[in-house]
Amino acid sequence: MTLTLNNCPAPAKLNLFLHVTGRRADGYHLLQSVFQLIDRGDVLHFATRDDAHIRRSTELAGVPEESDLIVRAAKLLQTAAAQKNPNKNFGADIAIEKNLPMGGGLGGGSSDAATTLLALNHLWQVGLTRAELMALGLQLGADVPFFIFGQNAFAEGIGEALVAVKTPDRWFVVIEPGVSVPTQKIFSSSELTRDTKPVKISDFSGAQDCFGKNDLQVVAEKLFPPVAEAIKWLRQYGDARMTGSGACVFCPFEQEQQADAVLATVPTHWKAWKAKAIKHHPLAYLQQS
Numbered sequence: 001m002t003l004t005l006n007n008c009p010a011p012a013k014l015n016l017f018l019h020v021t022g023r024r025a026d027g028y029h030l031l032q033s034v035f036q037l038i039d040r041g042d043v044l045h046f047a048t049r050d051d052a053h054i055r056r057s058t059e060l061a062g063v064p065e066e067s068d069l070i071v072r073a074a075k076l077l078q079t080a081a082a083q084k085n086p087n088k089n090f091g092a093d094i095a096i097e098k099n100l101p102m103g104g105g106l107g108g109g110s111s112d113a114a115t116t117l118l119a120l121n122h123l124w125q126v127g128l129t130r131a132e133l134m135a136l137g138l139q140l141g142a143d144v145p146f147f148i149f150g151q152n153a154f155a156e157g158i159g160e161a162l163v164a165v166k167t168p169d170r171w172f173v174v175i176e177p178g179v180s181v182p183t184q185k186i187f188s189s190s191e192l193t194r195d196t197k198p199v200k201i202s203d204f205s206g207a208q209d210c211f212g213k214n215d216l217q218v219v220a221e222k223l224f225p226p227v228a229e230a231i232k233w234l235r236q237y238g239d240a241r242m243t244g245s246g247a248c249v250f251c252p253f254e255q256e257q258q259a260d261a262v263l264a265t266v267p268t269h270w271k272a273w274k275a276k277a278i279k280h281h282p283l284a285y286l287q288q289s
């Protein structure tokens with residue numbers, strides 16, 4: 001019997017600040033960041049199959065099926081499901097409406113992977129706990145556990161050590177500068193500073209501005225001039241900065257009307273939109289523990 005779960009949101013994140021505090025022996029960087037969920041993202045549709053095939057039913061330009069994080073997430077969970085229940089075939093057809101830019105620092109691919117793990121854990125009745133899904137997600141990328149965690153979070157480690165944090169209700173204007181930034185290119189730069197002094201979560205709590213800075217921004221601005229241009233333009237209106245490793249830049253506003261007013265003046269060569277801060281992942285209800 002085919003079971004379906006349609007219109008599953010994969011929300012984007014903004015890194016309100018992102019400090020690089022060190023580097024691990026394996027080359028991965030130690031970070032401190034606050035991850036903020038927003039009400040804009042991709043949308044995924046799932047239908048189970050009983051022949052053990054995982055199929056992507058929509059194309060994703062430039063991303064072959066075998067490297068698509070959605071397909072990779074489904075296959076990872078399929079292995080775990082088969083170990084728990086060897087007599088059953090776990091398959092799925094997955095379609096995506098891609099709204100988030102790739103290489104945008106909005107965590108689109110990671111959020112797609114997290115939504116896939118949450119939805120298929122439910123549809124296939126695998127019964128993995130939230131912690132188990134987060135551990136699987138970490139195999140796909142440092143950002144994936146956050147989206148499974150399901151709440152805004154202060155992140156440490158390589159981004160996987162998470163503590164829930166309260167963030168203000170507000171609106172963001174986000175500009176897509178029209179370039180795709182490969183995360184690895186920013187982290188491997190010799191110009192990246194890796195020694196920002198660690199902060200405590202209590203330093204952030206209650207801060208109305210975005211707090212701190214994004215250490216990856218200096219490098220991205222040098223390598224990708226459109227990122228610098230977008231930040232310079234948006235800074236006229238507030239504490240604008242880059243999210244993640246870029247390319248997108250954002251500025252917070254207390255009122256929706258303020259965001260609308262700024263949006264109306266964004267130069268037409270950039271794609272720009274507004275988004276609202278949300279407190280929980282929209283699929284958090286699927287995961288009890």
Ligand SMILES: C[C@@](CO)(OP(=O)(O)O)[C@H](O)COP(=O)(O)OP(=O)(O)OC[C@H]1O[C@@H](n2ccc(N)nc2=O)[C@H](O)[C@@H]1O
Pocket residue numbers: 015018027028029030031104105106107108110140141142143144157158159183184187188243244245246
């Ligand atoms: C920078 C951040 C901030 O949220 O987001 P994005 O800009 O990608 O959205 C994340 O740390 C990115 O997470 P994610 O995109 O999942 O990264 P991964 O696939 O695990 O790693 C991509 C590459 O980035 C580098 N990397 C990533 C995370 C980290 N803490 N240290 C690193 O050095 C590694 O070189 C790795 O090869």
Ligand SMILES: Nc1ncnc2c1ncn2[C@@H]1O[C@H](COP(=O)(O)OP(=O)(O)O)[C@@H](O)[C@H]1O
Pocket residue numbers: 060063067068069070100101102103104105106107108109110112180181183244245246247
């Ligand atoms: N489902 C997916 N959606 C987006 N990107 C994907 C996906 N699967 C694999 N990728 C690869 O991951 C890279 C990073 O994508 P994305 O997560 O959107 O950006 P960022 O890490 O900057 O937030 C893309 O450039 C693409 O090559």
